[in-house]
Amino acid sequence: MSTTLQPYLKAVRQTLTAAICVENFSSQVVERHNKPEVEVRTSKELLLTPVTISRNDKEKVLIEGSINSLRISIAIKQADEIEKILCHKFMRFMMMRAENFIILRRKPVEGYDISFLVTNFHTEQMFKHKLVDFIIHFMEEIDKEISEMKLAVNSRARISAEEFLKRF
Numbered sequence: 001m002s003t004t005l006q007p008y009l010k011a012v013r014q015t016l017t018a019a020i021c022v023e024n025f026s027s028q029v030v031e032r033h034n035k036p037e038v039e040v041r042t043s044k045e046l047l048l049t050p051v052t053i054s055r056n057d058k059e060k061v062l063i064e065g066s067i068n069s070l071r072i073s074i075a076i077k078q079a080d081e082i083e084k085i086l087c088h089k090f091m092r093f094m095m096m097r098a099e100n101f102i103i104l105r106r107k108p109v110e111g112y113d114i115s116f117l118v119t120n121f122h123t124e125q126m127f128k129h130k131l132v133d134f135i136i137h138f139m140e141e142i143d144k145e146i147s148e149m150k151l152a153v154n155s156r157a158r159i160s161a162e163e164f165l166k167r168f
Contacts, residue, residue, distance in 0.1 A: 036069030
């Protein structure tokens with residue numbers, strides 16, 4: 001892990017740990033409903049101030065909290081066109097399988113690549129520190145995965161070009 005990534009991930013970890021103190025809270029509008037307030041936004045007094053943690057202009061995390069839910073949106077570093085395509089395809093692949101990841105949202109927040117939604121039901125069923133660890137581990141590994149895919153695409157393109165140019 002790079003030395004510039006460590007303080008960024010530490011700030012994200014501490015903010016997530018502080019923000020994940022969610023509790024069961026029924027809707028103030030509809031009786032017997034319990035929807036994530038960060039999604040429905042019916043009561044302004046139940047929402048926390050959104051926090052953006054930015055490593056640079058392209059790599060950032062938005063943490064939006066409320067009384068019963070927490071939405072974490074991540075913008076992943078995309079240096080060139082190949083990384084943009086690989087990131088888009090990889091995120092689309094994961095979001096199509098969102099039910100297997102439990103806290104993964106099917107659609108990211110506008111301007112971000114992927115979003116997670118943690119509700120009070122998730123924190124009741126799972127350990128809070130393990131949820132935070134999962135998100136931090138995801139952030140660490142996603143850059144490595146995209147870099148490895150980029151290297152694989154480049155090496156495959158080089159081999160294809162060599163085979164094609166052998167004929168001339």
